[in-house]
Amino acid sequence: GFEEKVRYKAEEVYRNAKDAGSGKRTLYIITGTKTGPGNEWLKGRVAFPDYFWKAVCYPGDEFAGLQPFGVGFYGRNVDFIEVSDMVALALPEFDLWLYDGENEHIFQGSVCATDVDKWDIEYD
Numbered sequence: 001g002f003e004e005k006v007r008y009k010a011e012e013v014y015r016n017a018k019d020a021g022s023g024k025r026t027l028y029i030i031t032g033t034k035t036g037p038g039n040e041w042l043k044g045r046v047a048f049p050d051y052f053w054k055a056v057c058y059p060g061d062e063f064a065g066l067q068p069f070g071v072g073f074y075g076r077n078v079d080f081i082e083v084s085d086m087v088a089l090a091l092p093e094f095d096l097w098l099y100d101g102e103n104e105h106i107f108q109g110s111v112c113a114t115d116v117d118k119w120d121i122e123y124d
C-alpha cells in the first residue's frame with residue numbers, strides 16, 4: 001500500500017547515502033492531506049480529504065558526492081483505509097500539484113526547495 005511504497009523509497013535513499021559513505025543520513029518526511037472542491041464535511045467543521053500525501057527529502061552530502069533528493073507521493077483517499085491511483089513526482093512537480101500551481105514549496109527555505117537530483121522515483 002501507500003505507506004509501504006513511501007517507506008521503501010525512504011529506505012532506498014538512506015541505503016544509498018550509507019553505501020556512499022555519507023555521514024549525513026537524515027531524511028525529512030512531511031505528511032498531509034489535500035481537499036478538493038467537492039470535499040465532504042462532518043458537522044460542518046471537519047473536511048474529509050480527497051488525497052493523502054507524503055514528501056521525502058534528503059538534503060544531500062557534498063563530501064560524499066550525493067545531490068539533494070526529493071519526491072512527493074499522493075493518492076486518492078478511499079474510505080480512509082486505502083489510497084488509490086498513487087503517483088510519485090519529483091518535488092517541483094509535486095509542489096505544482098499540492099499548491100494548485102501556486103509558487104509555494106513544501107520544503108520552503110531548505111536545500112530541497114531548489115531543484116533536486118532526479119534520482120529514480122519508481123516505487124514498484
